[in-house]
Each structure stands twice: as structure tokens, then as C-alpha cells.
Amino acid sequence: SEKESKSFSNRGMTLEDDINITNQFYLDTNKAVIHKKPTPVQIVNVNYPKRSAAVITEAYFKQASTTDYNGLYRGKYIDFEAKETKNKTLFPLANIHDHQISHMESIIGHGGVSFLIIRFAAYDETYFMETEKLFSFWNDKLKGGKKSISYEQVKQNSFLIPFQYQTRVDYLSIIDKLYF
Amino acid sequence: SEKESKSFSNRGMTLEDDINITNQFYLDTNKAVIHKKPTPVQIVNVNYPKRSAAVITEAYFKQASTTDYNGLYRGKYIDFEAKETKNKTLFPLANIHDHQISHMESIIGHGGVSFLIIRFAAYDETYFMETEKLFSFWNDKLKGGKKSISYEQVKQNSFLIPFQYQTRVDYLSIIDKLYF
Numbered sequence: 026s027e028k029e030s031k032s033f034s035n036r037g038m039t040l041e042d043d044i045n046i047t048n049q050f051y052l053d054t055n056k057a058v059i060h061k062k063p064t065p066v067q068i069v070n071v072n073y074p075k076r077s078a079a080v081i082t083e084a085y086f087k088q089a090s091t092t093d094y095n096g097l098y099r100g101k102y103i104d105f106e107a108k109e110t111k112n113k114t115l116f117p118l119a120n121i122h123d124h125q126i127s128h129m130e131s132i133i134g135h136g137g138v139s140f141l142i143i144r145f146a147a148y149d150e151t152y153f154m155e156t157e158k159l160f161s162f163w164n165d166k167l168k169g170g171k172k173s174i175s176y177e178q179v180k181q182n183s184f185l186i187p188f189q190y191q192t193r194v195d196y197l198s199i200i201d202k203l204y205f
Numbered sequence: 206s207e208k209e210s211k212s213f214s215n216r217g218m219t220l221e222d223d224i225n226i227t228n229q230f231y232l233d234t235n236k237a238v239i240h241k242k243p244t245p246v247q248i249v250n251v252n253y254p255k256r257s258a259a260v261i262t263e264a265y266f267k268q269a270s271t272t273d274y275n276g277l278y279r280g281k282y283i284d285f286e287a288k289e290t291k292n293k294t295l296f297p298l299a300n301i302h303d304h305q306i307s308h309m310e311s312i313i314g315h316g317g318v319s320f321l322i323i324r325f326a327a328y329d330e331t332y333f334m335e336t337e338k339l340f341s342f343w344n345d346k347l348k349g350g351k352k353s354i355s356y357e358q359v360k361q362n363s364f365l366i367p368f369q370y371q372t373r374v375d376y377l378s379i380i381d382k383l384y385f
């Protein structure tokens with residue numbers, strides 16, 4: 026139904042939209058080639074009507090085993106996950122999955138650039154957290170520590186990503202400072 | 206119906222399966238982090254039943270704007286497309302889309318490794334063609350030349366990829382020779 030389609034397309038799209046716009050601008054200006062990976066879907070049933078396009082009639086969302094974005098910038102492999110929270114005081118680590126942490130560890134191990142983008146929607150602030158910082162919070166959690174990163178800790182351990190009209194989440198400006 | 210599902214899951218999966226097995230082995234042995242991107246799907250309708258998983262009830266296949274595989278190996282960004290043909294004498298260039306060519310050009314321009322894997326199913330031979338070679342055939346086609354690459358031309362302008370039990374399409378062995 027129309028109602029259901031609408032609720033899907035509006036689900037938490039703000040940060041993702043901003044990053045997609047940014048990536049498109051990077052692509053159009055030949056600055057970088059970074060894309061969002063398609064949503065992983067388990068396709069169960071497809072109809073092939075005569076004289077029209079195949080219709081997927083049954084499919085399910087699959088949990089991503091990697092991160093949402095990857096690509097290439099100044100010869101480097103770029104890989105990141107983006108998460109938005111409405112929480113005003115903390116970022117819940119439950120937003121990140123074990124598989125994603127393993128993937129991020131591999132990226133670092135093979136010489137890629139790995140990071141997490143966190144948006145606090147309440148403040149309209151978007152942060153760039155290096156994966157190594159994320160790991161230290163993650164390992165604390167595994168040892169029985171806190172299951173979240175406080176807003177203050179995010180501020181102290183990340184870089185605020187500048188907002189501009191066409192580069193709404195200009196994360197490459199942070200990468201320029203950190204890696205070049 | 207069951208028949209329809211089966212016809213989908215069997216559709217030209219052989220080369221893809223072999224590459225997926227190879228990539229899994231590369232991942233398990235910590236050699237590289239290379240994944241197939243999920244199939245791009247335009248989701249139109251989703252049902253959210255109580256007490257069970259969301260069901261996508263209407264969706265369509267979208268044409269990929271990039272290539273099927275990307276990842277990271279020895280610090281380099283790796284990006285490729287894989288195509289299988291049943292044709293015994295030629296590889297039709299219609300298998301490659303304009304968008305993919307533009308994407309490959311960007312990858313080269315930004316210092317990534319870009320190539321095409323071509324399997325001739327009739328001979329069970331799988332070739333590694335550098336993107337620069339593909340471009341020369343593509344540009345010939347744009348100038349009114351042939352719309353295909355003959356089997357002999359593929360052989361002359363590519364590297365035969367070795368087959369092994371766990372690395373069924375061992376394309377990294379070619380990258381080792383070309384780039385390191």
C-alpha cells in the first residue's frame with residue numbers, strides 16, 4: 026500500500042541523503058569515487074511477466090556483513106559506516122554489529138582508511154571518528170564496560186565534519202588532514 | 206512459485222559463485238578484503254507484519270551504475286566486473302554498460318586497480334583483461350568498429366587466470382605480477 030511504501034522511504038534517511046549528495050558532488054567534481062552499497066536483500070521469489078520488467082514479489086532485508094560506503098580517494102581505499110542517533114547524551118554501541126567491527130579491523134590491516142560517521146540529530150552535529158577510537162570503546166564494552174559512547178566522549182575523540190551546501194558531510198576534508 | 210525462484214537462483218551463477226568462493230578464501234586467509242556488491246534493487250512496497258520480519262512485496266532490479274566487485278588488497282583499491290559468455294568465438298561488448306565504462310575510467314584516474322574478468326564457458330577459460338585494453342576495444346566500437354572482442358583478441362590481450370580448488374578464479378595472482 027502507499028502508506029507502507031512511504032514509511033519505508035522516509036525511515037532515517039537524513040544523514041544518508043546528505044552523504045549521498047556529498048558523494049555525488051565528489052563524483053561530479055572528479056574528487057573521489059565513493060558510493061553507498063546497495064541494501065542487501067535476500068530475493069525469494071521473482072515473477073517474469075511477458076512484455077514487462079521482472080517483479081520481485083518476495084524478499085527480505087539481510088544484515089550487512091560489511092559497512093555502508095566504500096570507494097577510492099587519492100589512491101586510498103576508503104570505507105566507512107554512517108549512523109544517526111536521536112539520543113542527546115550518548116551513541117549506543119548496539120548500532121554497530123560484530124561483523125562490521127571485524128570488517129573494519131581487516132580494512133585497517135590491509136592499509137585502507139576506515140572510520141565511522143556519527144550524527145547527533147538533536148544538535149545537527151556530524152562527527153568523524155577514526156576506527157581505532159571506536160575499537161577502544163568497543164573493547165571496553167566487551168570487557169563489561171559501558172554499552173555506549175557518551176556525547177562528550179564522541180566530541181573529545183572525533184572531528185566535527187564541516188557542513189557546506191554541496192558537501193553537506195565533507196568527510197574528505199578530515200581525511201586530507203589525517204592522511205596527507 | 207518454486208519454478209520461478211529456481212530459475213532466478215540458477216541464472217548465470219557459475220562465474221559469480223567461483224569468484225565468491227575465491228573472495229571468501231582470500232578473506233579467511235587474510236589475504237584481501239573484496240566483496241560482491243549486493244544486487245541493486247528498487248524497493249516499492251514493504252509489509253511489516255507483527256511479530257515477524259519485514260517482507261518486501263514489490264521490488265525491481267536496477268541497472269548497476271558501477272561494477273560488481275570492489276575491495277582492498279595490499280593497500281590498493283581493487284575494482285572489477287565479471288562476465289561470462291556462452292559464445293565460443295567472441296565476447297559481445299553489449300555486456301558492458303556506458304556507466305560502467307565511466308566508472309572504470311574514474312577508478313584508473315584516482316589510482317585504483319580496474320579490470321574485467323571474462324569467462325568463456327564453452328572452454329572453461331577465465332581471463333583477466335586490464336581496463337586499458339577494454340577501453341581500446343570500447344573506443345573502436347564507438348568509432349563504428351566491431352561490437353565485440355573476438356576470442357582470439359581476448360586471448361592475446363588478457364591473462365589466463367589460474368584455477369585452484371579454493372581459489373577458483375585466482376585473479377590476485379595476476380595483480381601480484383602486474384602491480385607489485
Ligand SMILES: [Mg+2]
Binds near residue numbers: 106
Ligand atoms: Mg548500515
Ligand SMILES: [Mg+2]
Binds near residue numbers: 269272
Ligand atoms: Mg554486473
